[in-house]
Amino acid sequence: MEKGDYALASYRNLKPGEYITFGTYPQSVDGKELAITWRVLQNSGSQLLVLSEYILDCKRYHGKRADLTWRDCMDISWQDCDLREWLNHEFYNTAFNASEKQLIKTTLCTDNGKGCPDTEDKVFLLSVAEINDVSETRGKDWRRALGTDYAKAKKPDGCSLYVYDKTNKDNYVIIDGKEAGCSWWWLRTQGNKPSRAFFVGTGCSARSYGNNSIDGYGIRPALYLDLSEME
Incomplete structure (x- = not known):
């Protein structure tokens, strides 16, 4: 699917749990760009909240050097972290x-952590409050996520997506009759220490103790699409 080749008129009728393709991003080991699949989380009639269905990449919440370890985490807020900038x-x-960017709203992001300032973002990570709000009506299964081959590949900054490979069957999904291990993905809310952030585990739970220099957690970008721009 080429960029911009999507049925805008049909977006107004989308329901939570349905999917759209919008934009492209590398998804194979060799970096081939493919259409991004987004899961609709909310449709207010004037805007869509969407979340990438797959983990698209693997980055630290903060820190870019390849030699960083989990011990190198530092106090940082969502406002100032490297992942928000990226x-x-x-x-x-x-x-x-350019055409797709016109449809993406600037979002006021709150629930960034105790004492952390609100931010305005085009693309963001979900917060703890947002995933809990969605789960009240949609359950928690949507939180289980698989990474693309690109996300799993080792990057120059040392990051590569952790894929569950242990014995707990709740941490797998069945794809084409085969078990596939789920992966962890970041939330934007600061964790139980200023040097940590919340993340979603392989069993769907939100955890508060992700050291922000960990190099194995994935990214599921979220954004709001402005339906008024689709007239």
């Missing part, structure tokens, strides 16, 4: 063309 610059410019 989402709103490198990812945003890689994934979307």
Whole structure:
């Protein structure tokens, strides 16, 4: 699917749990760009909240050096972390063309952590409050996530997506009759210490103790699409 080749008129009728394709991003080991599949989380009639169905990449919440370990985590807020900068610059410019960018709203992000300032973002990670709100009506199964081959590949910054490979069957999904291990993915809310962030585990639970220099957690970008721009 080429960028911009989507049925805009049909977006207004989408229901939570349905899917759209929008933008492109590398998804294979060799970096081939493919259409991004997004899960609709909310449709207010004027805007869509969507979340990437797959984990698209693997990044630290904060820190870029390849030699960083979990012990190198530092106090940081969502406002100042490297992952927020990456989402709103490198990812945003890689994934979307000019026409698509016109449809992406600037979102006021709250629930960034105790004492952490609100932010305005084009692309963001979900917060703890947002995943809990969605789960009240949609359950928790949507939280289980698989990574693309690109997300699993080792990157120059040392990051590569952790894929569950132990014995707990709740941490797998069945794809084409075969078990596939799920992966962890970041939330934007600061964790139980200023050097930590919340993440979603392989069993769907939100955890507060992700050291922000960990190199094995994935990214499921989220954004709001402005339906008024689709007239």
